[in-house]
Amino acid sequence: MIPAARLAALIELLDGVQGAALPADRVAQRYFRERRFIGSKDRNWIGDALFAVGRDLGRLRWRLDRLGRAPDGRALVLAQRHAEGDERSLLESQFSGERYTPAALDADDRALLDGLDGLTGPAAEAMPGWARDNYPDWMEAPLRARFGADLGQAMAAYGERAPxxxxxxxxxxxxxxxxxxxxxxxxxxxxxxxxxxxxxxxxxxxxxxxxxxxxxxxxQDEASQLCALACAARPGEQVVDFCAGAGGKSLALAAAMANKGQIHAFDIDARALGELKKRADRAGIRNLQTRRIAAEDDRSGEPLPADLAGRADLVLVDAPCSGSGTWRRNPFARWQLEAADVERQATRQAALLDRASALVRPGGRLFYAVCSVFPVEGEAVVAAFLAANPDFRPRPLDGDWLAETGLKGSGEDGAALVLLPHVHGTDGFFVAAFERA
Ligand SMILES: C[S@@+](CC[C@H](N)C(=O)[O-])C[C@H]1O[C@@H](n2cnc3c(N)ncnc32)[C@H](O)[C@@H]1O
Structure with missing residues (x-):
């Protein structure tokens, strides 16, 4: 592909990403699947450029907003190339309107480029924190609640591509x-x-x-691996992975159990459980069974299995969440999130944890995990659960894995694990451990 054709593809992809409910990487996968003629070198270039726009989206949006231009794919690419220092003559030649290249620059585009010239230097210093550090304005408070004075550093770490x-x-x-x-x-x-x-x-x-x-x-990202290690599943145990999905954690727990005991992988999503079965076969796991359960408010699916109530040695609730820990992979996702979504997630998480806790046997362990950095989905869910369930108490994290990893439990009881991109180089992740009296 000539460079201008790559830019045309990037513009098209950006328009797809911004209008989609799916995460950017999934939209990109589909985009390339439908265009097999795009070779791997071009795919990598376009993927990197997409990530670079996502990493700078706050800055780019702020500039476009100041100049009265909607942040569509074309405007974003022009603003990003401008920020990267591309000369006007280069942009004129790439945005030529020839076959496979972006439409030729018009008067609006040239006005945009002129305006961008004026937004460098002292004008750029007026940029607010949300734009500079790349998050929606409303997120300032929930992000500060986790990162405090390190917010800028944390957001910079989110700008590094996850390995x-x-x-x-x-x-x-x-x-x-x-x-x-x-x-x-x-x-x-x-x-x-x-x-x-x-x-x-x-x-x-x-x-x-x-x-x-x-x-x-x-x-599997390192944070998810550490979450599974924290659960310390032992051979012979009855383990419930309550929100197993396609089974990233189930597989890790099963491997720790060396095929002895039983993993019950629950989810409301039958398709994800089907994927888990395939992965379990590939991994040589024989002690895992999947079970589609009904959501609390759904009467059409199977109810919670009564035979497991109060019998599980270990229950993991890897709950659905805002995904605010995973922005290194999906830099666009933060812009698709609203404050009300996070509240809704927190309410659902509390309900899920409560429901799953009924499966834990006396003396058994319960783990709650989210790939989120918002305390409202972490510590606040834990505090509400403990207040409403006096038969559970925090369980300090222990085991050889802790010493090996150099990590410490956080919180008053050392019963939580908080992993952060700028501190640990992992996805943002929260894990809390409980024990039933
Ligand atoms: C964070 S994902 C799980 C990821 C998975 N544990 C892994 O490690 O790959 C959350 C999962 O919760 C499931 N879920 C959502 N609502 C649920 C409910 N009410 N009961 C059980 N699972 C639910 C979703 O279908 C999704 O698969």
Missing amino acids: LGLRVNLLKASREKAAAALAEEGIETTPMARSPLGLVAGRAALGASPAYRRGLVEV
């Missing part, structure tokens, strides 16, 4: 063996900083990797 995290499946290989198998296929990895099961890979086409297909590794 491809892999978890080694100990049922099939040690970390060293898995790394060697991948290296033989030309996929170089390095050990993760904290997770003893983790490898970090560069940009790898994993789908075609025999090591991946044989189940030696699974794709």
Whole structure:
């Protein structure tokens, strides 16, 4: 593809991303799937450029807003190329209107570029924090509640692209063996900083990797690996993964149990559970069963299984959430989120935790997790749960994994794990542990 054609594709993709309910990476995957003629080099370039726009979206939107231009794909690309220092002559030649290139620059575009020239220097200093640090204005308070004075630093860390995290499946290989198998296929990895099961890979086409297909590794961010380690599932236990989805954590728990005991993977989403079954087969897991359950307010699906009530040794509630911990992967997602969405999520999380807690046996463990950094989805849910359920108490995090990872439990009781992109280099994540009296 000539560079101008790449820009045309980027504009088209940005328009798709901004209008879609799906996360940006899913929209991009679909976009490329439908355009097989776009080769891998061009795909990588366009993917990187998409991420670069997402990382700068606050700044770009603020500038476009000041200049009275809607933030559509074309305006965003022009503003971004301008910010990157592209000369006007280059933009004139790339936005030429020739075949496969963006439509030729018109009077509005030239006025935009003139306006952007005027928004550098002292004018740029008027940029408010939300624009500079790339978050919607309303999020200032909930983000400050977590990051305080480190907000700028934290948001800068969200601007770093997340690496491809892999978890080694100990049922099939040690970390060293898995790394060697991948290296033989030309996929170089390095050990993760904290997770003893983790490898970090560069940009790898994993789908075609025999090591991946044989189940030696699974794709999983370090924060999720640490969450599963914190649960410390033991061989022989009855474990419920209440919001199992496609099973990232179920698979990690099952591997820790060495195929002894039972994992009950619940979800309301039958399609995700179907995917989990396939992954479990690939990973050589034999102690896992999936079960579609009905949401609290849905009478059409299966109710909670009565046979497990008060019997599980360990219940994990990896609840649906705002996803505010995952913005390194989906830089656009923060702009699709409204304050009311976060409130709604918090209400649902409280209901889910309450419901799932009935499955824990006396003396058993309960874990609550969200890939969010908003305290209203973390500490506030925990406090409300403890106030309403006196038979549960916080359970300080323990186990060899803690010492190995150099992490400490946070909160008064050391019963929570708060992972942050600018501190730990992981997704933002919150885990809390409880014990039933
Ligand atoms: C954060 S995702 C789970 C990710 C998964 N644990 C993993 O590690 O890959 C949250 C899951 O909760 C499920 N969910 C939503 N509402 C639910 C409910 N009322 N009961 C059980 N699961 C629910 C969603 O379908 C989604 O799969």
